[in-house]
Amino acid sequence: MTSQHAVIVGGSSGIGLETARTLLALGHAVTIMGRDAQRLKAAKDSLGGKVAAIAVDARDTDNVRGAFERIGSFDHLVLALGSGKGVGPFASVSVADVRQGFEEKVFPHFACAQAALPFLRDDGSIIFVSAVSAHAAMPGTAGIGASNAAVAALVPILAAELRPRRVNGVSPGVIDTPWWDFLPQDAKTPVFDDFAGKTPVGRVGQPADVAQAIAFLICDSFMSGHIIVCDGGLRLVG
Ligand SMILES: NC(=O)c1ccc[n+]([C@@H]2O[C@H](COP(=O)([O-])OP(=O)(O)OC[C@H]3O[C@@H](n4cnc5c(N)ncnc54)[C@H](OP(=O)(O)O)[C@@H]3O)[C@@H](O)[C@H]2O)c1
Numbered sequence: 001m002t003s004q005h006a007v008i009v010g011g012s013s014g015i016g017l018e019t020a021r022t023l024l025a026l027g028h029a030v031t032i033m034g035r036d037a038q039r040l041k042a043a044k045d046s047l048g049g050k051v052a053a054i055a056v057d058a059r060d061t062d063n064v065r066g067a068f069e070r071i072g073s074f075d076h077l078v079l080a081l082g083s084g085k086g087v088g089p090f091a092s093v094s095v096a097d098v099r100q101g102f103e104e105k106v107f108p109h110f111a112c113a114q115a116a117l118p119f120l121r122d123d124g125s126i127i128f129v130s131a132v133s134a135h136a137a138m139p140g141t142a143g144i145g146a147s148n149a150a151v152a153a154l155v156p157i158l159a160a161e162l163r164p165r166r167v168n169g170v171s172p173g174v175i176d177t178p179w180w181d182f183l184p185q186d187a188k189t190p191v192f193d194d195f196a197g198k199t200p201v202g203r204v205g206q207p208a209d210v211a212q213a214i215a216f217l218i219c220d221s222f223m224s225g226h227i228i229v230c231d232g233g234l235r236l237v238g
Contacts, residue, residue, distance in 0.1 A: 004075035004124075005029040006218065007068075009058050009112050011051075012036065012043040014177030015129060015214075016080030018207035020047055022215045031071055033058070034081075058108035065115045075124040076218050077116045079109045082129065084182060086143025098143035106150045113158070123221070125166035127214050128155055130227065132173045136235040152227055159225030166224035168217040173231025173238075175205040200233030 006023050010016040011032025020030045024047060031052040034040045044053040056067045058081050068074075083104030085097045113126050120126070130152040132138075133145035152169055159167040174195040180188055196203045213230045217223050229235055 003027050003029055004218075005031070005071075005073075006076040006078060007031045007033065007071060007074050007116070008078040008080055009033045009056070009064075009108075010079065010081030010129075012040045012053075014080070014179055015172065015175060015207050015210045016078065017043050017046070018211040019078055019080060019214045020051060022208070022211040023218070024048075024050055026215060026219065028076075028218075031074070033067060058112050059103065061111045061115060064112050068116055068119045071119065073119055073121055074116075075121050076127065077113065077120060077124075078127045078129070078214060078218075079112055080129045081105070081108060082131070082179070083147065084144070084179060086147055087140060088143065089140055090142045093143045098146065101144055101147040102150070105147050109151050110154065113154070117162070120165060122164050125168060125218060125224075126158065126162075127217055128152070128167075128169040129210075129214075130155075130169050130171040132171050132229055132231040132235050132238070134171055135227075135229055136238045138238040155227050156225045163224075166217075166221070168223055168225070169227040170210055170213045170217070171227055171229045171231065172210045173199065173205055173229075173234040175207060175210060177207055195234070198234065198237055199231070200236065203232065205230065205232055 008016045011020050012034035033056045035057045037055045040053045054067045083101045086101035131148040133141040134148035134152040155169040213228045
C-alpha cells in the first residue's frame, strides 16, 4: 500500500501507542503526541525510534496548531487521549468532576480535529476514540458516558460535513492500559476479573484489540461515519 502519515494524539501509551505500532507494521509513517516528554521518548524508543514524537498538551489549542504546522500535510488523525473523570452514581457524582471530564476529553478532541483540518489531506480521515459508556446503560457512568457520547456524536456530523474526508470512531470496552493505573494493582485485579466475567468473550481487552479496529477504519477507504464498539460484547450486559 502507499505509505500514509498518521498523527496520533495520545500516542505515548495504551491504545494510541499500540495503534502506532500497528500502523508502523502496515507501512505508515507515524507521529505520536502526548504531554509528558519522558513518556513520549520511552514510547518512541519502544517503537524502535521509527516515529516522530512531539510533546503537546491537546487542551492548549495554540500548542496543537503549532504542532500540526510543524508536521505539514498528513493523512490520518487519531484522537486517543481521554479522561477518567466523571465516574460515580448519578446521585452523588461531582459536577466539577464531570465538567473536568469534558475539559479533558470533549474539548481537546473537538479542538484537535478543528486544528488539523488545514493539514488533513482530502482522502484522509479522523478517528475519535470514544468509549462503550457512550452506548451502554451502565449505572455509575452518567458523567463519563455523557462526555464520551459527546465525542461519539461528532462522528456522523463530521463525516457528512468534512467530506470527502472520512470520519469514524471506536468505542472501547474495558481495556488493560495505564488508564486504569488510578487503581493499585491489588484493586485492579478483582475489577478486571469482574469485568472479564461479565464480558461475553470472557476477558478484558488488550490495546491491540482496539488498535486493529482503528487500523481497519483507517485502511478501508469506504468506511465513513461509523463507530466500532470494540468491547467484547460488554455493552450488551454491562
Ligand atoms: N482503557 C480503557 O479501558 C478505555 C475504555 C474506554 C475508552 N477508553 C478511551 O481510550 C482512549 C485512550 O485511553 P488509554 O486506555 O489508551 O489511556 P492511556 O494509556 O492513559 O493513554 C492516554 C494517552 O493520552 C495522552 N494524553 C492524555 N491527556 C492528554 C492531553 N491533554 N494532551 C495530549 N495527550 C494527552 C497520554 O499521555 P500524557 O499523559 O503524557 O499526556 C497518553 O499517551 C481515551 O480516550 C480513553 O477515554 C479507554
